[in-house]
Amino acid sequence: MKLLSSGANRIRPVSLAVTLLLFATLAVFTGCEQKEPGKVGGKAPGISGVDIHGEYVSLSQFKGKVVVLIFWTKSCCGEKIKELEPYYKLNRDKGLAILGINENNSKEIVESYSKANGLTFSMQTDEMGMAAREYGVFGFPTVFIIDREGVIRKKILGDINIEQLNKVTVQFLTK
DSSP: HHHHHHHHHHHHHHHHOOOOOOOOHHHHHSOOOOOOOTTTBOOOOOOEEEESSSSEEEEGGGTTEEEEEEEEEEEHHHHHHTTHHHHHHHHHHGGGGEEEEEEESOOHHHHHHHTTTOOEEEEEEEEEHHHHHHHHHOOOEEEEEEEEEEEEEEESSSSSOOHHHHHHHHHHHHO
């Protein structure tokens, strides 16, 4: 009987420590404000990385420009992403920047695709999905329009429509 009692006494301090740790964790995290990734009207999360040409590219480099941030994969959106190039060339002198973030493809595949299709806007790969998580991206393509101050003004889910894109960006390009 004495052994059973001493075993129970050893378990109790461990349970107490686990319980205290749980309460401490809850106390810290319940006070934290939950942020919604990629929320329209919110500040665009800062992302950076090496582009397909080996150059460091950060979203902060585009401050003062209207940014079309597009998350895409070659399998679903490859044909549509090519439509952005003429739009980019037409508007880059007005302060438009495009940053393509490719998911699920290697740098080599994206570089080859970009070169074969004459894409000149910035392109990165996000093989680990970290940038997509920062923006709450779950489907492709997903496009974010970010104004000159770094605020997300529009989120477009699904197929890229250049006319729709123009209607959204023109109001920020003329400011």
